[in-house]
Amino acid sequence: MTSYNKYLLVFHKFYNDLINLNDESIIRKTITDFMFYLEKHRLVDKNYLEHNSLFLACEVNQEKIKDQSAEILLSFLTMIYRIDYIDPNSDAFMIYYKNKMLEHIIYHLILKMKNFKGV
Numbered sequence: 001m002t003s004y005n006k007y008l009l010v011f012h013k014f015y016n017d018l019i020n021l022n023d024e025s026i027i028r029k030t031i032t033d034f035m036f037y038l039e040k041h042r043l044v045d046k047n048y049l050e051h052n053s054l055f056l057a058c059e060v061n062q063e064k065i066k067d068q069s070a071e072i073l074l075s076f077l078t079m080i081y082r083i084d085y086i087d088p089n090s091d092a093f094m095i096y097y098k099n100k101m102l103e104h105i106i107y108h109l110i111l112k113m114k115n116f117k118g119v
Contacts, residue, residue: 015106038074062104
């Protein structure tokens with residue numbers, strides 16, 4: 001199985017966990033594990049700050065998320081990861097989980113990956 005297929009499976013599992021889990025401590029651990037997975041597999045964007053204004057625009061109007069490329073969506077995930085890393089007390093993971101932005105990013109990232117692959 002190619003790395004691409006593995007990424008797609010991991011993203012699907014993460015998305016399903018996001019929409020089905022109810023316990024906040026399990027959700028927080030799931031998000032943390034997913035972010036570590038992104039970092040371990042070098043899927044984080046080193047230039048994520050270039051997309052800060054776009055991230056903020058999508059945070060205000062989440063409908064704009066669907067118009068972003070897969071690379072920018074990965075950059076958004078990196079931004080959420082870094083916000084939480086810089087200030088663990090901010091609880092950024094849960095903020096973006098509760099406002100559904102994390103869910104929308106993953107959902108549209110999966111769609112873009114499937115379209116790219118031709119599934």
